[in-house]
Amino acid sequence: KAGVTQTPRYLIKTRGQQVTLSCSPISGHRSVSWYQQTPGQGLQFLFEYFSETQRNKGNFPGRFSGRQFSNSRSEMNVSTLELGDSALYLCASSMGQEGGYTFGSGTRLTVV
Amino acid sequence: QKEVEQNSGPLSVPEGAIASLNCTYSDRGSQSFFWYRQYSGKSPELIMSIYSNGDKEDGRFTAQLNKASQYVSLLIRDSQPSDSATYLCAAEFYGNNRLAFGKGNQVVVIP
Numbered sequence: 001k002a003g004v005t006q007t008p009r010y011l012i013k014t015r016g017q018q019v020t021l022s023c024s025p026i027s028g029h030r031s032v033s034w035y036q037q038t039p040g041q042g043l044q045f046l047f048e049y050f051s052e053t054q055r056n057k058g059n060f061p062g063r064f065s066g067r068q069f070s071n072s073r074s075e076m077n078v079s080t081l082e083l084g085d086s087a088l089y090l091c092a093s094s095m096g097q098e099g100g101y102t103f104g105s106g107t108r109l110t111v112v
Numbered sequence: 113q114k115e116v117e118q119n120s121g122p123l124s125v126p127e128g129a130i131a132s133l134n135c136t137y138s139d140r141g142s143q144s145f146f147w148y149r150q151y152s153g154k155s156p157e158l159i160m161s162i163y164s165n166g167d168k169e170d171g172r173f174t175a176q177l178n179k180a181s182q183y184v185s186l187l188i189r190d191s192q193p194s195d196s197a198t199y200l201c202a203a204e205f206y207g208n209n210r211l212a213f214g215k216g217n218q219v220v221v222i223p
Contacts, residue, residue, distance in 0.1 A: 031209065033211070042213055045210045045211065056209050058210070090156070100146050101146075101211060103156050103157070106155045
């Protein structure tokens, strides 16, 4: 069965631009979470969606937003990019029961 | 206080030895615990999950959970060079639908 698919794999953007990342969860998984991973802060939770509803949000500025579509695919958007937004952005999907979260390969965002 | 803490520095173990990793968490409402393995440049891969006190074994991996002490550990038996990676401890807090991660422990298995 196909895993969690994230696109694109790599992105280079300029400060001030905005970016949209995409995530397709494992078939049947309705929960999609987003995480930011940096060397200094480790893995930090951004937000979680279930059936198109945001159920939880991490401690990130409003420039970070997301949404989930009826087919469970999710997108996250970062507006007015800053150098500090350079990170690996990971999407994880879950069935919502005891079974853990499966991560996608991630999108490596570099802001210059 | 961090939600999930992994305080040990890089761990070097000879091939065939046991690698022991520890993790503590701050929230007694935590219900689910996970160990992820992350190779350099790759995404985290779930290797163990544990939900109740005691030990859980899966192949060469054993996870131990002690909710009274708020402590989770991972043992890797018969360590192989392919086990060289960063190991991330994560906790899911009841009703939060999110994972809180420790900073990770790097394991290096020396042939």
